[in-house]
Amino acid sequence: MENIYRPIKAKVENIIQETPNIKTFVLRPEEPMRFAAGQFMQVTYPGIGEAPFTPSSSMYQTETLEFSIMKAGQVTSLLHEQLKVGEYVGLRGPLGKGYEIDKWHGKEVFVVGGGVGLAPLRALLLALFHNINNYKKLYIRFGGRSPQDLSYKEQLKTWEKKDKIDMVVSVDRGDEKWKGKVGIVTTILEGSGIDPKNAVAIVCGPPIMMKFVTLKLVDLGFADNTIYLSMEKNMSCGVGKCFHCNVGPHLACKDGPVFTWDKVKVIPDPF
């Protein structure tokens, strides 16, 4: 029987500083690891521990995987401070279920992200761009604390110019160079012209932002089962055994990490 707790060795090929506290790690696993957008993996800092991350690279890029990681806890601090190009980490996965992107054909897709929540959404957007004609239109609404806290700045500029894309980026606090919107992400959700009756919304960001964006989307007329939320909980095993990540009767690692609002709203304190 295969050992479900064993990490696979992955070489660090590159490290990109995205923002003061987010780095993208480009990893080359020794065994092939294919994933679907929305699935996650456990990244091991050897001898210290694991933490779950959704790759931020395209599912169509198969040799290497990219993880954009914010410095927050023990594992992520070591990844940021100690890990060097050429060294090794461990990977377990892919785990969980991917986004149901095939169910969204012919619809408008409203993608809302905040902070490091842009990382899994980049993987999702790259998957959607790959077959863009399957979708009516993509609306992208990203928020960050300040201009320097926005990841993928160069990429965002190229996305903005693509067909069928309506993108607005806002920051809580601007600076002298910032020409975009200022305000928390909930303030840029209105007036898009999207038809919630033929649309889905995908949300990823800090818990507090997820909560208010969800309430706003409901207010805008999105049905509960069309709002997809990334419930990234304190996770340990990632394979549905340890129960750390339970969201009511569901396990974020096995049944998620993406849940629609109708599944989550009946649970006390989902965020």
Next chain:
Amino acid sequence: MVGHFISIENLEALVKELLKTQIVYAPVPHVYNENTLTFSKINTENLGQIVLNKFRTVDSPKQFIYKLLETVSQYFGDKEYDIKAPALVLLGVKACDLSAIEVLSRVFGEGEFKDAFYQKRRDNLLIISSDCDDATPNCFCTLVGGKPYPEKGYDLNLSPLEDGYAVDIGSPKGEAFVSSWKKFFTDLSLVGRNKQEDNRQAILEKVEEINKEYSFKSSLDEIHKKSLDTSAWKEITKTCVECSACNRVCPSCTCFLLLDQGKSPNLERLKVWDFCLQSSYTKVAGGANPRGKLSQRLENRYECKFNYSYERLGRYTCVGCGRCIECCMGNIDMRKAFKIQEKAVLLGAKLK
């Protein structure tokens, strides 16, 4: 043949025989308190102290199949980890614990990912269970759909009769065991099952009598569904001190944590029991904690056992052993908690 019979003398002789080649654990009275039983490793000296029937042990048999702490990976090399799990014979397991083992087997052994560590230990276990003929004041198996005597989940079950036991076979492993130790067993039809049935009826009535004040108008899953987020949880949690003893003694709690340690190249990953009542259990690195309040965590524990499990596995994962009542220094009694929940549901309280 209606079944097998083993005399008291033959059972002792059989265990003696087993001890030559096998590791055997069985309930033995605790050295400081003869009214409590603990699983002990049997040898020729304590063989005579085995208490096969009575009621469940203080410690659950979970310890033999799901270790408090074990190494599950030495990182990159071990695709098939060499799991050290010697064959064990467990004697005197009670119905509640068999039910809990079923929960463990479903959590660890079902689904896309299977836990090889649990599976190997479970496969290497021979379970010889036995009927209860007594109950502790905290036993409540009858409230959660159980009975104080085994009906499934065993390899062999022993029900006390005059001078011996009725032996029921519950698995091919049990069948093979009886045929390889044939000389110790005789035909049950010579003595009959009447006493087994009488005993079972008597102990069932005793457990029902102990729990007679705890009858509920709706099922426990319904009560739990409706009591979500009510004022009941604040009241139930009043005396909880977050010690997590209930988590630790529970035969069906499965939560664990993976912990890594060592310095390259000597690295290892440990799987350690973890406890949902602890505040760190759900806290994320960013600082948010979806169950920051103790009442939310205790609520989640109950919902996990009676509501979420019902949705996930189609059964309660509480088996009514009452160990959590016995060990609670805050005197929290699940059965009384159900009453408080029922009351809150009836009042329609939605306070926090």
